[in-house]
Structures are given as C-alpha cells and as structure tokens.
Amino acid sequence: MAEEHETAHDAIAVVDFGGQYAHLIATKVRRLHVLAEIRQPEDPIEAFRKYKGIILSGSPALSSQGEDSDYTKEIYDLEVPIVGFCFGHQEIAKHYGGQVVHGGREWGPASLHLVRDHPLFAGLGKVERVWMSHFDSVVSVGPGFEELGYTMLGEGGAGHRFAAIGSDTHRRYGVQFHPEVDDTEHGDEMIANFVLRICGCRPSWTMERYLEEQVERVRRQVGDHSVFLLASGGVDSTVAAKLFAMAVGADRLHLLHVDNGLMRKDESRKVVEMLRALGLGRHAHFVDASDDFLRALAGVVAPERKRAIIGETFIEVFEREARRLGIEDHLLGQGTIYPDTIETGGTKRADTIKTHHNRVPIVEEMIAAGKVVEPLAELYKVEVRELGEQLGLPRELLWRHPFPGPGLGVRLLCSDGIEDREGFGEIEPAAARVAEQYGLAALPLPIRSVGVKADLRSYEHPVLLHGDAGWERVLEAAGMIFRHVPGINRCIWNLGPRLPREARPVQAGVTRERLDLLREADAIVMDGLRRSGTYDQIWQCPTVLVPLALDGQGCELVVVRPIHSERAMTATPARLPEALLDEWRESILALPGVAGLAIDVSTKPPATIEWE
Numbered sequence: 024m025a026e027e028h029e030t031a032h033d034a035i036a037v038v039d040f041g042g043q044y045a046h047l048i049a050t051k052v053r054r055l056h057v058l059a060e061i062r063q064p065e066d067p068i069e070a071f072r073k074y075k076g077i078i079l080s081g082s083p084a085l086s087s088q089g090e091d092s093d094y095t096k097e098i099y100d101l102e103v104p105i106v107g108f109c110f111g112h113q114e115i116a117k118h119y120g121g122q123v124v125h126g127g128r129e130w131g132p133a134s135l136h137l138v139r140d141h142p143l144f145a146g147l148g149k150v151e152r153v154w155m156s157h158f159d160s161v162v163s164v165g166p167g168f169e170e171l172g173y174t175m176l177g178e179g180g181a182g183h184r185f186a187a188i189g190s191d192t193h194r195r196y197g198v199q200f201h202p203e204v205d206d207t208e209h210g211d212e213m214i215a216n217f218v219l220r221i222c223g224c225r226p227s228w229t230m231e232r233y234l235e236e237q238v239e240r241v242r243r244q245v246g247d248h249s250v251f252l253l254a255s256g257g258v259d260s261t262v263a264a265k266l267f268a269m270a271v272g273a274d275r276l277h278l279l280h281v282d283n284g285l286m287r288k289d290e291s292r293k294v295v296e297m298l299r300a301l302g303l304g305r306h307a308h309f310v311d312a313s314d315d316f317l318r319a320l321a322g323v324v325a326p327e328r329k330r331a332i333i334g335e336t337f338i339e340v341f342e343r344e345a346r347r348l349g350i351e352d353h354l355l356g357q358g359t360i361y362p363d364t365i366e367t368g369g370t371k372r373a374d375t376i377k378t379h380h381n382r383v384p385i386v387e388e389m390i391a392a393g394k395v396v397e398p399l400a401e402l403y404k405v406e407v408r409e410l411g412e413q414l415g416l417p418r419e420l421l422w423r424h425p426f427p428g429p430g431l432g433v434r435l436l437c438s439d440g441i442e443d444r445e446g447f448g449e450i451e452p453a454a455a456r457v458a459e460q461y462g463l464a465a466l467p468l469p470i471r472s473v474g475v476k477a478d479l480r481s482y483e484h485p486v487l488l489h490g491d492a493g494w495e496r497v498l499e500a501a502g503m504i505f506r507h508v509p510g511i512n513r514c515i516w517n518l519g520p521r522l523p524r525e526a527r528p529v530q531a532g533v534t535r536e537r538l539d540l541l542r543e544a545d546a547i548v549m550d551g552l553r554r555s556g557t558y559d560q561i562w563q564c565p566t567v568l569v570p571l572a573l574d575g576q577g578c579e580l581v582v583v584r585p586i587h588s589e590r591a592m593t594a595t596p597a598r599l600p601e602a603l604l605d606e607w608r609e610s611i612l613a614l615p616g617v618a619g620l621a622i623d624v625s626t627k628p629p630a631t632i633e634w635e
C-alpha cells in the first residue's frame with residue numbers, strides 16, 4: 024500500500040471489505056475534492072483517527088452468517104459519522120442491535136421510497152432509482168435507529184424494508200444499495216450529502232493541490248539524491264517523469280528506457296524520441312536488453328513465472344545500467360498506480376490476480392528499504408490522465424491505450440505442447456449444449472488463460488465459439504457459458520470460415536520469431552483501429568498469440584481483445600465495425616504460421632483483460 028503521509032485535507036476513510044467497488048467509492052469522494060483513502064478493516068484504530076467520516080464498503084461475505092466480522096470495531100466508538108453500503112449497511116444495523124437475515128435478495132434496479140426528509144437524501148425526489156446486489160437483508164433496527172427508506176420492485180411490487188436506515192444520535196447510516204455505481208441515478212448526490220453535509224468535509228483536494236503535495240513529498244524523500252526512472256513510454260511512467268522533473272529538476276532525473284524485446288513494433292525508437300520531445304531527454308538513456316530478457320524467459324511457460332522473471336530482469340538491467348552510468352545514490356522511480364498494487368494482492372483480502380512488474384518481490388524489498396519513489400501509487404488511470412493534463416502533457420499521449428509493463432510477454436502464451444484437457448469430460452458437452460441454444464458451436468481449448476472469479480485468481484480454459492448468431496447473441500451465449508459451465512473463464516468468437524474439429528497445443532516459448540509475428544499482428548490491429556476511428560472509443564485492445572494448431576494446420580491462433588472499461592477493474596467486450604474485422608481476416612490470416620483468428624468476447628470478470 025501507499026506509504027502513510029500526513030494530510031492537510033479533510034479526509035474520508037473507505038473501509039475495503041473486499042467488495043468490487045471500494046475503489047470506486049474512493050474515486051467518487053475524490054471527485055468531490057475531498058481526499059479519500061482506502062483502509063483495511065483490521066487497520067489499528069489509530070489509523071482511523073484522522074478522518075472526518077468513514078464509509079464501509081460492500082463485501083462478498085455474508086453478514087447474516089457472521090462472516091468477516093473480525094474487524095476493528097472500535098471505529099464505532101469514534102465520534103465521526105459512518106455510513107455503510109450493502110455489507111457495511113448490514114454490519115452497522117447489527118452492531119447497533121438490529122437483525123440481518125439471509126434472504127430478500129435483489130439484483131439490479133429498484134425504486135427507493137423515502138419515508139421522510141433527511142440530509143443524506145437532500146435535494147432528491149421521494150422515489151429514487153437505485154442499484155441492488157445482495158443476498159442478505161436488514162429486517163429490524165436497534166434503539167435510536169429508524170427506517171429512512173424502503174424499496175419496491177416495480178409498481179405495487181414486493182416491498183423491501185430498511186433499504187435505508189439511520190440514527191442522527193449515533194450519526195450512523197446505512198443503505199442496502201450501491202450509491203457508488205453509475206446505475207444508482209443520484210448516487211453521487213447521496214455520497215456528496217454524506218461527505219459534505221453530514222461529515223462537513225471542506226472540499227480542498229484538487230489535482231493542483233495533489234500535484235503540489237506530491238512534488239513536496241518527492242523532494243523530501245529524494246533529498247540530495249537523484250531519481251532513476253524506468254520509462255516505458257506509457258502514460259503512467261511519462262506522467263511520473265514529468266512530475267519528478269518538476270520536483271527535483273531535470274538534472275537529477277535519469278530516465279532509462281529498456282527495450283526488453285517485448286515491446287511493440289518500432290516502439291522503443293518512438294519512446295526515446297517522445298521523451299526528448301517532451302524536454303525530458305537531458306539524461307534519457309536507452310538500453311537494448313532484449314537478449315537478457317529472452318534468455319531469462321527461454322523455456323518458461325507458467326504466466327506468473329514469466330511475470331516474475333520480467334520484473335526481476337528489469338531490476339537487474341536497471342542496477343547494471345546505474346553502475347555503468349555512474350548514477351549513485353539514486354532512488355528507483357516508478358509510475359505504479361493503485362490497480363497495480365490491488366491486482367498483485369497488495370491488501371490482505373485481495374487475492375493475487377497477477378503480479379504486476381513493478382510489484383515483484385525484489386521491488387517490494389526495495390520499497391521496504393525506502394529505495395523506491397512512486398508519486399502515483401494512490402491514483403487510478405483517469406486521475407493519472409488528469410494529473411498529466413495539469414502537467415501540460417499532450418492529449419494524444421495521455422489518452423494512449425494502457426500497455427502492460429511486461430509488454431507482449433503476457434500476450435504471447437507459451438506451451439510445453441502437452442494437451443491440457445482436465446475437466447473436458449464435463450466441459451465439452453456442457454459448452455456444446457449452451458452454445459447450441461444460441462445457434463453456435465463450441466470448441467473448448469486445451470490450454471489455459473488467467474481470469475478473476477468472485478475476486479479470486481482463476482487459470483482455466485477458453486472456449487472457441489463459431490456461428491453467425493450476431494454480436495448480442497454471442498455475448499449472451501458467453502454469459503451463459505460462464506454461468507453454467509465450470510472450468511471456463513474466457514470465450515472467444517471465431518472469425519475464421521469454419522469451426523475447427525480439433526485444436527492442439529504446439530510446443531512454444533518466448534522467442535524472437537514469435538514476438539515478431541505478434542508485433543506484426545498487433546501493428547495491423549492498432550493501425551486498423553486508428554484508421555477506422557475506433558481507437559478513441561475503446562479502452563484497450565490487446566492482441567494475443569496462442570500456440571495452437573487447428574485441424575493440424577498452422578501453429579498460432581491470433582486473438583484480438585477489444586474492450587470498454589472505466590478503470591480496468593472491470594471490462595466489457597467492444598463491438599468493432601464489420602469492415603475492420605473483414606480487413607483483419609484478410610491480413611492476419613495471411614501471416615505465416617497463423618492457424619486462425621478470433622475475437623475475445625469475455626467480460627472481466629470472469630476473464631481478465633490480458634490473457635496472462
């Protein structure tokens with residue numbers, strides 16, 4: 024987690040019980056210009072004393088069963104207001120003598136009927152559209168508490184009491200729904216009412232102030248030393264570079280761009296040019312370390328192993344270059360952002376979905392020794408982009424698609440050539456049955472990719488779907504497969520002319536030849552997105568090579584993964600123009616060794632954006 028630091032701002036703690044949206048709550052509070060920090064439920068009570076209010080998030084745990092009830096309950100002794108959403112709402116009800124039962128579940132939209140005027144709902148209508156997702160329900164409240172609202176499912180539909188509760192004496196409030204999601208129509212106003220009216224926070228946290236504070240903080244941390252930053256050319260490290268230049272001066276900032284052999288076509292050359300053009304080039308160093316990376320990755324198949332090797336090799340190269348260039352007494356600068364930490368299992372409840380390159384063990388050791396400086400570690404991508412604007416960086420750069428630190432290394436699947444058909448006895452007929460209902464055929468693939476299910480890492484099989492069902496139906500079919508077929512975390516849609524009868528893994532590692540092929544396919548995809556005007560409409564579009572022969576032909580299946588996302592924590596597949604897909608069919612299927620082409624139609628969860 025980000026290091027502790029004093030703040031001059033009124034701040035809100037968001038207690039992360041492991042639900043999907045704790046980060047979203049924090050972002051929404053910060054949009055009100057009030058600092059919000061994510062805290063863990065078992066953080067010591069001292070950590071909570073500096074806040075002017077506390078928000079308890081949702082959780083996959085069941086409050087009715089007493090799950091996850093072991094947290095710092097002393098927060099309830101603090102005098103500041105507390106509000107709970109979903110699980111947090113139930114915990115507050117329970118703590119003050121109310122009752123929570125397993126039942127009364129609601130999913131999706133509901134109408135909240137407000138019983139009386141209350142500051143929490145100031146400025147809102149008598150009936151509000153809210154978003155629900157719960158198994159458990161509050162069925163009674165304790166002394167001093169009252170019902171502020173109930174829900175009705177449709178006109179005259181079944182009622183659900185205690186959807187909003189509160190006690191002005193205790194200054195404790197709870198809502199069963201999720202005000203933080205965009206589908207709760209006036210959720211932002213409810214959060215604003217809590218933060219600004221009820222807690223009385225002064226809105227002083229702006230990007231300008233954040234920038235000033237980070238500049239100060241970097242100056243303090245760096246002292247008389249210098250910063251040596253690994254600059255990939257991506258949004259995060261470039262914004263970090265600009266901030267460091269402002270904080271310690273360009274003379275004490277060294278940038279190192281490493282060609283790890285896993286970059287896109289011509290990327291390294293462009294990055295070095297870009298850094299110079301931004302005036303960051305006084306000490307911009309470049310090293311071609313592709314041999315080191317490829318040697319270290321030779322023969323490695325397991326995704327987490329590949330990630331670890333890439334992260335470690337970065338540090339080896341970094342230290343070697345620092346010695347060679349005579350840069351002593353430096354701190355390692357990184358453009359780490361909040362999701363990098365969360366996905367690496369950086370909090371107690373968060374599972375390691377993927378180890379991000381800037382969070383491998385050796386970096387963690389350096390962090391513990393105070394050798395790393397990361398001014399963006401609390402931000403999400405949208406906030407980094409906003410900060411970049413503040414720093415005057417060009418728009419085209421800030422709105423580039425994210426590109427992962429381990430680069431094409433996590434988009435080049437490897438295999439020892441052995442078929443992995445675990446569970447296929449059940450998977451094959453089940454997938455075929457579901458697909459058939461949508462007029463599709465299904466071929467489960469005997470390899471695996473990484474995904475995330477119920478906030479846990481998964482490593483399961485993809486299914487190749489084939490047929491002319493149309494985009495919407497294919498997405499529905501994928502959703503049904505995820506729901507009903509165990510062992511599947513990804514669905515892809517065949518763009519080839521027919522469904523192959525069989526897919527066999529081909530022995531393949533990280534090699535220059537394969538990377539060159541992936542670079543070609545990726546360049547075709549990126550060029551097509553830009554020419555068709557689609558690039559700016561989507562969040563990201565990885566191209567992936569999967570070492571499979573289809574019906575004995577070729578040795579690589581190319582998969583394109585266009586997605587929409589807000590913060591990369593969740594994602595939905597993006598529909599692309601037919602003409603673009605036709606173009607890719609022609610050009611990508613003609614590349615040497617390519618056995619097939621498919622489009623990834625999986626949401627995140629259960630798939631992740633990248634395949635490894």
Ligand code: XMP
Pocket residue numbers: 363366376377378379380381425426427428429563591592627630631632633634635
């Ligand atoms: P996933 O695949 O976990 O990715 O859904 C979420 C977002 O993070 C990017 N990503 C990374 N970025 N270092 C990075 O800097 C990494 O190791 C890394 N792994 C994934 C990914 O491209 C997506 O935007």
